[in-house]
Amino acid sequence: MKVKAFWRIRYQVDVRARQFSVLTDEPVGFSGDDTGMMPTELFLSSIASCFCMALIYAAGKRQIEVEDMEVEVEGEKDLKNFRFTKLIVRVIRTVPSLTLEGLIEDARKYCFVSRTILDGCPIEYEVV
Incomplete structure (x- = not known):
């Protein structure tokens, strides 16, 4: 089993497993843009x-x-x-x-x- 994480911008990271992807981020209060979990x-x-x-x-x-x-x-x-x-x-x-x-x-x-x-x-x- 394997997942991959790809940095996008600031604290946004696209995490991929098989054919699925999830966008992760941090809240604005932690220098993120709050675009994902x-x-x-x-x-x-x-x-x-x-x-x-x-x-x-x-x-x-x-x-x-x-x-x-x-x-x-x-x-x-x-x-x-x-x-x-x-x-x-x-x-x-x-x-x-x-x-x-x-x-x-x-x-x-x-x-x-x-x-x-x-x-x-x-x-x-x-x-x-």
């Missing part, structure tokens, strides 16, 4: 979308029919140290509580993004 918002989006898919996958494995699913992720930022200090995943209740608790437990195993964050993953930097 911030990379930190995409990071939270990756957690939210992957966990939502993991919940749907877990429901399918348990043969539970889901009509609606909503996941919200909030991150507390430490601007001085350029990192998140806390991530909160909220699953908006759309199925009975007991069922949802089991689905969340299963989804924690199936969510590729949150597992990578929790388990850690080395990053290598290369110049090509």
Whole structure:
């Protein structure tokens, strides 16, 4: 799996994966033009979308029919140290509580993004 990022102007970056692209930027208050989501918002989006898919996958494995699913992720930022200090995943209740608790437990195993964050993953930097 691979994505590429292409700088455009100021803080605008076009990120591409397969046939898709997303424009990222920073808000005006951070020297950007506010033309797209911030990379930190995409990071939270990756957690939210992957966990939502993991919940749907877990429901399918348990043969539970889901009509609606909503996941919200909030991150507390430490601007001085350029990192998140806390991530909160909220699953908006759309199925009975007991069922949802089991689905969340299963989804924690199936969510590729949150597992990578929790388990850690080395990053290598290369110049090509």
